[in-house]
Amino acid sequence: MYDVAIIGAGPGGAAAAVGLAQLGVTNVVLLDREGFPRDKTCGSGLSPNALNVIEKLGIAAEVRANGFAVNTVRIVTPGKREMRISSDAAAIVCLRRVFDHLLVERAQKLGVTLVTPFRADSLLMEGERVVGVRGFDGREIRARLVFCADGANSIFSIDPRPKRSIATLMGWWDDVAVAPDQLDMIFDRSLSPLYGWMFPEGKGRVNIGICVDGQGPDGEKTTINLRQTFERFLGEHYGQALAKATPVGKWKGHPIVYTTWVGNVSRPGALYLGEAARITHNATGEGISQAMESGLFAAEAAARVLRQGESEAKAFGWYLNQHRKRFTSAFLAGHALRAVIDSPILDGVADTYNNPLVRKAVTRLLGSALAGSSVNAS
Numbered sequence: 001m002y003d004v005a006i007i008g009a010g011p012g013g014a015a016a017a018v019g020l021a022q023l024g025v026t027n028v029v030l031l032d033r034e035g036f037p038r039d040k041t042c043g044s045g046l047s048p049n050a051l052n053v054i055e056k057l058g059i060a061a062e063v064r065a066n067g068f069a070v071n072t073v074r075i076v077t078p079g080k081r082e083m084r085i086s087s088d089a090a091a092i093v094c095l096r097r098v099f100d101h102l103l104v105e106r107a108q109k110l111g112v113t114l115v116t117p118f119r120a121d122s123l124l125m126e127g128e129r130v131v132g133v134r135g136f137d138g139r140e141i142r143a144r145l146v147f148c149a150d151g152a153n154s155i156f157s158i159d160p161r162p163k164r165s166i167a168t169l170m171g172w173w174d175d176v177a178v179a180p181d182q183l184d185m186i187f188d189r190s191l192s193p194l195y196g197w198m199f200p201e202g203k204g205r206v207n208i209g210i211c212v213d214g215q216g217p218d219g220e221k222t223t224i225n226l227r228q229t230f231e232r233f234l235g236e237h238y239g240q241a242l243a244k245a246t247p248v249g250k251w252k253g254h255p256i257v258y259t260t261w262v263g264n265v266s267r268p269g270a271l272y273l274g275e276a277a278r279i280t281h282n283a284t285g286e287g288i289s290q291a292m293e294s295g296l297f298a299a300e301a302a303a304r305v306l307r308q309g310e311s312e313a314k315a316f317g318w319y320l321n322q323h324r325k326r327f328t329s330a331f332l333a334g335h336a337l338r339a340v341i342d343s344p345i346l347d348g349v350a351d352t353y354n355n356p357l358v359r360k361a362v363t364r365l366l367g368s369a370l371a372g373s374s375v376n377a378s
């Protein structure tokens with residue numbers, strides 16, 4: 001019998017495992033249907049906020065050594081104006097194959113047990129209480145608490161609200177002639193209110209992708225043809241840069257599930273975290289830092305129950321409140337940002353961007369809207 005069983009070893013589940021160990025709870029099992037290292041369809045961009053969180057988790061040095069620093073964010077507005085925002089530490093791109101593995105290894109070093117491949121099929125129940133997890137192969141693992149951290153397509157979600165999601169498609173290219181320390185956010189009208197991106201992965205390798213709303217205003221599935229839209233986007237924005245480039249592998253798509261008001265994140269014996277609890281940013285699709293923070297909240301809630309004897313109801317209530325306090329304003333700012341993208345405001349800002357006051361304000365605002373923290377203008 002474990003103290004905690006965690007289903008899913010992405011940034012959310014693995015950060016929860018590290019957080020538990022840091023709080024003295026090491027009788028923990030981390031389960032994943034895949035062996036590590038493994039890939040995850042993702043831009044692999046770590047925002048300034050994510051960089052703060054990995055300091056707490058004790059993997060900052062390894063991530064910096066294995067990642068690619070980005071010092072400039074190039075923003076292209078719907079009216080095709082350009083802004084370049086520079087900062088000493090705008091972001092780091094660290095491939096998910098590497099990043100997730102570093103986090104899992106950190107948890108193992110702190111005493112957490114990793115079991116892979118373990119594909120969770122159902123939760124073990126005693127009455128209304130979750131008491132463990134059953135694998136597709138019939139293995140049963142019992143624990144005092146279970147964390148569901150199985151990502152966007154969570155099979156355990158208890159949130160009754162229809163899912164809102166961002167639809168994505170992305171690809172990789174080698175030998176691309178672009179600045180190695182710059183990432184692009186392209187607010188192309190065909191993707192509005194979302195955007196396309198290009199993130200450097202080092203030595204001429206980039207990933208490029210697009211994201212659009214997965215649903216229309218009434219919740220109906222988007223009718224946008226992602227492949228055709230991506231082909232047109234690539235031709236329009238990266239035709240020259242990709243002329244002599246070599247495509248790497250197939251294009252991949254994956255939903256990003258978001259919410260504005262964090263809903264059901266617990267039931268007796270279990271907590272939901274990260275993207276399984278819909279904790280991503282609705283305007284940027286950022287979810288790595290949110291998943292890790294969510295995991296750290298789950299670790300603390302569990303430690304309150306297991307080590308301090310606090311009632312589960314009180315600790316789980318605290319858990320929900322932490323999410324609402326931490327994320328609601330950033331998620332509301334995300335909706336404001338979406339409204340701005342759909343208006344001529346961004347073009348106007350770009351037109352006055354050479355004014356130092358405007359430049360400073362844009363940097364601050366974008367920093368907090370995108371990352372929940374501010375970055376310095378240059």
Ligand SMILES: Cc1cc2nc3c(=O)[nH]c(=O)nc-3n(C[C@H](O)[C@H](O)[C@H](O)COP(=O)(O)OP(=O)(O)OC[C@H]3O[C@@H](n4cnc5c(N)ncnc54)[C@H](O)[C@@H]3O)c2cc1C
Binds near residue numbers: 031046209
């Ligand atoms: C195209 C794209 C680009 C993105 N770019 C960025 C970016 O640049 N920066 C950023 O911050 N965010 C980005 N995101 C969002 C980010 O990838 C996710 O929000 C983040 O990975 C969520 O972390 P998580 O730990 O909650 O879930 P995940 O990372 O999805 O991890 C879930 C884990 O659970 C495992 N699992 C699933 N089902 C089971 C099961 N039944 N049994 C056992 N294990 C299971 C999976 O194998 C996986 O390891 C992007 C997303 C997409 C789709």
